[in-house]
Amino acid sequence: MKMSPNKYFIIILAILFSSCQHDIIYNVFTFSKDTVYVVTPPVVTNPNTGTTPAVTSDTVCFNTEILPLYVSYCGSAGCHDAATHSSGVMTTDYGHIMVGIRAKNAANSKYYTIIGNGMPPRNSPQLTAAHIASIKKWIDQGALNTNCTKVCDTTVFTYAGAIQTILSTNCGGCHGAKPGSANIYLGDYASTKAYVSANKSIFLNAINYVTTIAASKRMPPSGKMVDCKILQIQKWINNGYPQ
Numbered sequence: 001m002k003m004s005p006n007k008y009f010i011i012i013l014a015i016l017f018s019s020c021q022h023d024i025i026y027n028v029f030t031f032s033k034d035t036v037y038v039v040t041p042p043v044v045t046n047p048n049t050g051t052t053p054a055v056t057s058d059t060v061c062f063n064t065e066i067l068p069l070y071v072s073y074c075g076s077a078g079c080h081d082a083a084t085h086s087s088g089v090m091t092t093d094y095g096h097i098m099v100g101i102r103a104k105n106a107a108n109s110k111y112y113t114i115i116g117n118g119m120p121p122r123n124s125p126q127l128t129a130a131h132i133a134s135i136k137k138w139i140d141q142g143a144l145n146t147n148c149t150k151v152c153d154t155t156v157f158t159y160a161g162a163i164q165t166i167l168s169t170n171c172g173g174c175h176g177a178k179p180g181s182a183n184i185y186l187g188d189y190a191s192t193k194a195y196v197s198a199n200k201s202i203f204l205n206a207i208n209y210v211t212t213i214a215a216s217k218r219m220p221p222s223g224k225m226v227d228c229k230i231l232q233i234q235k236w237i238n239n240g241y242p243q
């Protein structure tokens, strides 16, 4: 039986994808603290055209804006994480998220349309309108595996200007509704300031992925945030938690 070129293409993609997965695990555990963290290998090839699109300032970064939302709000333990993958759905990496996404077709992207329509479950933290809008924009732009490292302005480090968004994107699904995972609630200014000021080194060790703490206590669990976001949080703390 003769295989269509399409089938070959899918097989090649499958091989590429399995090697990427391997790299993700490798990167998470071997990058040193000072390395700019890269969530996935910088493969931003558009599968339809084979070209690598330029990342413009308007491009939604999959690694810093979209992946953390799916991991935090859908992929926590017991839900759509690798160990549980409830209903066969796993939202912890690009390949698995794309199972429910159709590029440039948000209306037919199940992992988009279900948000707010049953998922996340009613008593779990919900994605905000801004989160949903950035997922839509990412799909409209082609749902690419865009990987950005220089993604923030470290001269901005107020709660309203930067910290709130970083925490709601990367931590909100687990610490965004009371009581929060491990009884840590980071859903508003006063609670976050109170928790962080009382637990500064625990908090900083967790987000810096220090190797002296258990792997389960490194936050967010899906992988270290890009360095510039960690720096914004550090500046916020060092400058007395500006609102």
Ligand code: HEC
Pocket (backbone or CB within 6 Å): 071, 072, 075, 076, 077, 167, 170, 171, 172, 173, 174, 175, 181, 182, 184, 202, 203, 206, 207, 213, 216, 217, 219, 220, 221
């Ligand atoms: C997918 C769910 C999830 C996400 C996302 C998440 N956390 Fe956690 N967090 C947990 C769980 C579960 C624990 C308890 C871990 C343990 O005790 O082993 C925890 C514990 C912590 C702790 C205490 C660590 C310690 O040493 O006791 C801090 C601080 C923390 N998280 C901060 C954050 C911050 C900041 C973010 C975002 C940048 C974040 N978490 C994102 C689930 C999550």
